[in-house]
Amino acid sequence: MMNTLLEVSGVSVTFDGFRAINNLSIQFAEAELRAIIGPNGAGKTTFMDIVTGKTKPDEGRVIWGERNISLLGLSESDIAIQGIGRKFQKPTVFEAQTVRQNLAMALKNPRSPFAVLMHKRTQANAARIDAIAEQIGLLDSLTRIAGELSHGQKQWLEIGMLLAQEPRLLLIDEPAAGMTAEEREKTTDILREAARTRAVVVVEHDMEFVRRLGCKVTVLHEGAVLAEGSLDSVTANQKVIDVYLGREHA
Amino acid sequence: MRHSFIAQNPSVLWFLLALSLFTLGVTVLSEAAGVAVISTSFVKTLGKTLCLCLIAVAMDVVWGYCGILSLGHFAFFGLGGYAIGMWLMYARTEAIVLDALAQQPLPPTPQEVSDAIGNQIFGVVGSSEFPWIWAFADTLYLQLLMIVVIPGLLALVFGWLAFRSRVTGVYLSILTQAMTLALSLYLFQNDSGLRGNNGLSGLQNIPGYEDTSQAVISIVFLWASALALGAGYVFFAWVVSGKMGSVIKGIRDNEARVRFLGYRVESYKLFIFTITAIVSAIAGALYYPQAGIINPGEIAPIASIYLAVWVAIGGRGRLYGAVIGAAFVSLLSSWFTGGGAPAVPLGFYTIQWTDWWLVLLGLSFVAVTLFFPKGIGGLFDYLVRKP
Ligand SMILES: Nc1ncnc2c1ncn2[C@@H]1O[C@H](COP(=O)(O)OP(=O)(O)O)[C@@H](O)[C@H]1O
């Protein structure tokens, strides 16, 4: 087992009396690919909100990296600087700006206003942008306005922006939603490639997509871990079958 | 990479060219050049208009680019005016007082001089004491420094408090209105130290240049205003053209997303809010010597709302749009309210533009917002189609 990169333990969140996350504990190792599945409302997105600082939990700990930093006291931007990147369920790119500007903004560089004001384009940065654009299949679209891209391309651009941040942990919320079969295939390739050098956590509904990722799976249900293991083992798990079938027949 | 900045922003060169031609044109047609096609008072109006264009450019950066609808930037403009006005009034009164006291057999003591100046300036509010805020008024360069320091500090403190607690949108706009209202009400008080509702006057008389005609002074201020507008325009075009522009436009469109990229959004907002406040103050410091008088009414909340209207009508998110909007609407406004526009007799009713101009302006604002969100500046998109 490799070193633990992120450790979430005993975390709970209540929205207006409703427990969205219930004593959740989950860990991720360095350079790991992990799928999180679970029915709608299981708390998958809320889990990401907690890790990235958008939602503050009522209790529990979120510990990051070898220096065991608690993420709970940090702002969203500081957590991002620590090395956690996040892709939202809805593709959120900067639609008024070009693909290149989107990637340039995400590229790992000093983030202070003064550094940004004095920022100069360099060959090195341009090469990094090209490499990422190539990886996400948008090399020919660098000068296009992001708002004109297709839904699938926007999803890739957002993944590309994540890669440009060079995070150690990527949290990706439902990347395949609204994608064609072909686009899904390409997306799994991009994610598998990315997970070779960093931890990638993917939330997804689509079982076929998860199967293609070929990684360890965590099943969330009512804000807690229901099962964990290979896809085959969790889908054979009676509790998981009950939750999924129970939902479908409800 | 200055080269690439100009190459990528040809509109900056066009703007500078237009501004230079305008300034030259006005100069050769002015009374100072002996032609007098353009009266001195109209030269002053044009010079003031350039200052309004400068604050509009600042407003466009903070609102059109960074998405912060500040309805308080005229407070900074006014503070800049007060800062320069204090020196102008002090130095001129000092000259007059020294002149008068020179007739006396005994040379006056410094205390007598100070008392006499205080009496002259603060007599209208029943006082002769110099308030502490006038501490630097006798030294030009210190008071020039105050033009940027005071509004800069106010913007920094206000912005820090507001952005840190993540006040956004309409709440922030209301807060900025409250700021400018509070400042204006404070200045209206006689013991504010700035002559209450009398404000500062006689600012068109430049100490040391008593023998220079207003015709010449008006041209000097026209040039100074044009220079400030040109420099401000280039500076902001540079700010918004690069990566800073990308980030602040990102903040405008999706603040949360920018945070998750690792940018401290609050610092960026504070930076933009403060530099635009400082530029607004510089614009004000050039405006009021041309206006001749400043009083707390100038800082009334409505002034900052007009500013937003100019920028919206001119076209937000493009700097020349702000310039066009400010020039067009403010000149039109002085034409209408100054009685320049002929009344429209409708038989049963006569439209007097001095009363109806605001209605027309309001309707135009609504029409632009609904039908031409890109404003007048958007027309350029039809002329210059990018390949
Ligand atoms: N900000 C919020 N306020 C109130 N309820 C919320 C909020 N965010 C999420 N929830 C609720 O928490 C539960 C988990 O939501 P979510 O994490 O989005 O589920 P998932 O992503 O697994 O579909 C849902 O019942 C949702 O309605």
Ligand SMILES: [Mg+2]
């Ligand atoms: Mg979700």
